Amino acid sequence: MTKTTQITTLLNLIRDKQAKVGVIGLGYVGLPLAVEFARAGFSVTGFDVDASKVAEINAGRSYIPDVPQAELAEAVQAGRLRATTDMARLADMDVADICVPTPLRKTKDPDLSYVVQALEGVAAALKPGQLVILESTTYPGTTDEVALPMLEAGGLKADRDFFLAFSPERVDPGNPTYLTRNIPKIVGGYGPPSTEAATALYAAIVSTVVPVTSTRVAEMVKLLENTFRAVNIGLVNELALMCDKMNIDVWEVVDAAKTKPFGFMAFYPGPGLGGHCIPIDPFYLSWKAKQTGFDPRFIELAGHINAGMPHYVAEKVAEALNTRRKSVNGSNILIAGVAYKRDCDDVRESPALDVMGLLHDKGATVAYADPHVPEVHSREWSGRLDIKAVELSRGSIGRYDCVVIITDHKAFDYAAIVAEADVVVDTRNAIKKAYPHVFRLGAPRPEHEDQKIAVR
Numbered sequence: 414m415t416k417t418t419q420i421t422t423l424l425n426l427i428r429d430k431q432a433k434v435g436v437i438g439l440g441y442v443g444l445p446l447a448v449e450f451a452r453a454g455f456s457v458t459g460f461d462v463d464a465s466k467v468a469e470i471n472a473g474r475s476y477i478p479d480v481p482q483a484e485l486a487e488a489v490q491a492g493r494l495r496a497t498t499d500m501a502r503l504a505d506m507d508v509a510d511i512c513v514p515t516p517l518r519k520t521k522d523p524d525l526s527y528v529v530q531a532l533e534g535v536a537a538a539l540k541p542g543q544l545v546i547l548e549s550t551t552y553p554g555t556t557d558e559v560a561l562p563m564l565e566a567g568g569l570k571a572d573r574d575f576f577l578a579f580s581p582e583r584v585d586p587g588n589p590t591y592l593t594r595n596i597p598k599i600v601g602g603y604g605p606p607s608t609e610a611a612t613a614l615y616a617a618i619v620s621t622v623v624p625v626t627s628t629r630v631a632e633m634v635k636l637l638e639n640t641f642r643a644v645n646i647g648l649v650n651e652l653a654l655m656c657d658k659m660n661i662d663v664w665e666v667v668d669a670a671k672t673k674p675f676g677f678m679a680f681y682p683g684p685g686l687g688g689h690c691i692p693i694d695p696f697y698l699s700w701k702a703k704q705t706g707f708d709p710r711f712i713e714l715a716g717h718i719n720a721g722m723p724h725y726v727a728e729k730v731a732e733a734l735n736t737r738r739k740s741v742n743g744s745n746i747l748i749a750g751v752a753y754k755r756d757c758d759d760v761r762e763s764p765a766l767d768v769m770g771l772l773h774d775k776g777a778t779v780a781y782a783d784p785h786v787p788e789v790h791s792r793e794w795s796g797r798l799d800i801k802a803v804e805l806s807r808g809s810i811g812r813y814d815c816v817v818i819i820t821d822h823k824a825f826d827y828a829a830i831v832a833e834a835d836v837v838v839d840t841r842n843a844i845k846k847a848y849p850h851v852f853r854l855g856a857p858r859p860e861h862e863d864q865k866i867a868v869r
């Protein structure tokens with residue numbers, strides 16, 4: 414078949430929703446995407462190395478909070494969605510969309526092993542007319558330098574025999590307003606035919622597709638977005654540390670600053686970065702920049718400040734306990750929230766795990782409450798113990814020497830925490846008011862508040 418016929422055939426299949434879509438990696442990114450393709454009428458096959466996830470999907474059960482159970486079950490029952498661990502079935506697909514993890518190694522170098530493994534499966538099954546898309550966040554050049562040679566090794570040529578694009582995923586777990594279908598999608602193809610094919614595919618499921626001129630631009634867009642967040646969070650965390658020294662309430666400062674209708678965007682301090690994106694993605698960029706002899710400074714500096722926040726929180730806990738003539742060693746400490754962000758169940762890179770480890774290492778007995786995370790496994794934190802969540806309810810809070818709010822889940826009863834806890838360290842400004850026993854991150858110490866009240 415000629416190049417023109419390959420692209421025409423693929424575009425027709427996409428237009429008629431006859432293209433068979435394979436989504437590789439069925440996690441926070443891949444599962445919502447697979448369900449969205451199925452909802453739009455495509456026949457979708459999910460591929461994952463985790464047999465338990467495959468079994469859950471085939472039984473019509475959702476394990477991702479943002480994917481409604483009913484929607485997944487309906488797609489499975491209608492025969493539009495199925496899952497498999499058998500990568501050979503990629504040969505039946507017209508589209509292979511790769512959504513596997515891109516973590517960092519301990520050295521903060523990119524770990525592309527999941528992407529490479531997925532690409533090996535795709536390359537082994539590659540056939541003329543297929544569209545391969547990489548969605549995993551990665552450094553600029555990955556699609557051209559890693560994916561392209563692997564896919565072309567069998568003799569097929571990109572843009573002539575098959576199509577190749579990068580399209581970063583922007584999903585925001587736990588955000589009820591912005592879902593896969595209404596978040597604009599960036600698409601950068603290897604060449605114009607690849608961009609056209611990937612743009613047509615996504616236009617079938619998302620409201621706005623933004624084509625860019627290359628895979629490198631698309632890769633860089635995602636890294637700009639997440640580096641922008643990491644750097645701004647680093648800046649506001651540094652401001653919080655300054656406010657702490659100056660007895661100024663950083664939360665009040667940010668809220669007042671955000672009344673400026675232009676030129677300012679509010680970021681909030683916190684106990685540290687978490688999740689599979691913001692703590693990791695900027696280091697993909699800095700690694701690649703260093704390969705070219707460029708030394709990126711903002712990323713490293715923000716990373717340094719953000720990584721120090723759990724230590725600051727542990728110090729605040731010691732300070733709070735000190736007002737009760739207690740030490741961290743021997744205290745019972747309750748961590749409220751271990752997920753990396755509000756109303757989410759993801760503990761990857763969560764600063765709560767660091768804070769727990771630091772307090773445990775200093776001799777505290779650490780418990781945690783989190784309605785979204787039933788268990789923290791020994792491998793996930795330096796305490797090396799499996800621990801189960803406890804209830805954070807009236808009547809139980811008073812048995813702890815200190816309650817540390819790390820994640821401001823909506824489900825927590827903050828009034829009960831204020832009423833019953835002996836001392837509280839609040840890293841999210843979940844308890845908006847000043848109380849004599851509440852130590853807020855980046856805010857005046859309670860003693861200082863007392864003095865102000867006394868002076869008035």
Ligand SMILES: NC(=O)c1ccc[n+]([C@@H]2O[C@H](COP(=O)([O-])OP(=O)(O)OC[C@H]3O[C@@H](n4cnc5c(N)ncnc54)[C@H](O)[C@@H]3O)[C@@H](O)[C@H]2O)c1
Pocket residue numbers: 437438439440441442443460461462463466512513514515527528530531548549550551582583584585586689690
């Ligand atoms: N979680 C987010 O909020 C988010 C947002 C935007 C972008 N991303 C990016 O999307 C990518 C995926 O992230 P995620 O959060 O969905 O990860 P995840 O861990 O939730 O899911 C990844 C899935 O891939 C599977 N997998 C691993 N290797 C595989 C292989 N060789 N073949 C098939 N399946 C394989 C895993 O079993 C897992 O189910 C990452 O690059 C991440 O940076 C994540």
